[in-house]
Amino acid sequence: MGRKRKRIVRTKPIPTLPTVFDCPICGTTNSINIDINRKIRTAVIFCGKCKIQATRPVRPIEEKVDVFGDWLDQLVEESERRESIAPLTENPEIGEEEQIKE
Ligand SMILES: [Zn+2]
Numbered sequence: 098m099g100r101k102r103k104r105i106v107r108t109k110p111i112p113t114l115p116t117v118f119d120c121p122i123c124g125t126t127n128s129i130n131i132d133i134n135r136k137i138r139t140a141v142i143f144c145g146k147c148k149i150q151a152t153r154p155v156r157p158i159e160e161k162v163d164v165f166g167d168w169l170d171q172l173v174e175e176s177e178r179r180e181s182i183a184p185l186t187e188n189p190e191i192g193e194e195e196q197i198k199e
Contacts, residue, residue, distance in 0.1 A: 118165045121172055123147035131161040140164040 118129040125146040132141045133155055140155040142164065153171075155164055 114160050114162050116161050118161075120144040120146060120149070121169060122149045129165065131164050133159075133161060133164065142168050 116131070117127040118131070119126050120128045122144060123146050125144070128144050128146040130143050130145065132143070134140070135155075135157070138155050138157070140153050140159075140161070142151040142153065143149070151168055153164055153168055159167075
């Protein structure tokens with residue numbers, strides 16, 4: 098009865114947070130880089146493809162993935178606000194009414 102070697106060392110996959118992200122503006126994969134400056138608590142979001150750049154305040158606990166998520170939320174909010182000001186062409190009735198008022 099030969100003793101089998103016990104595998105005691107298990108290689109755990111270290112959970113790594115993503116550091117590059119897909120650009121929501123130009124749609125390029127892994128083109129968004131985020132640079133967090135902890136000293137001034139500011140994060141700079143930058144797309145290497147379409148060169149969009151955004152600056153966001155960052156809390157000490159936040160990581161790049163959080164900054165990116167916040168930025169996405171902000172983009173969605175902004176686009177929703179824009180849509181509510183300018184009626185979508187999908188809804189021509191509202192658009193016409195708006196024009197008549199003018
Ligand atoms: Zn881009």
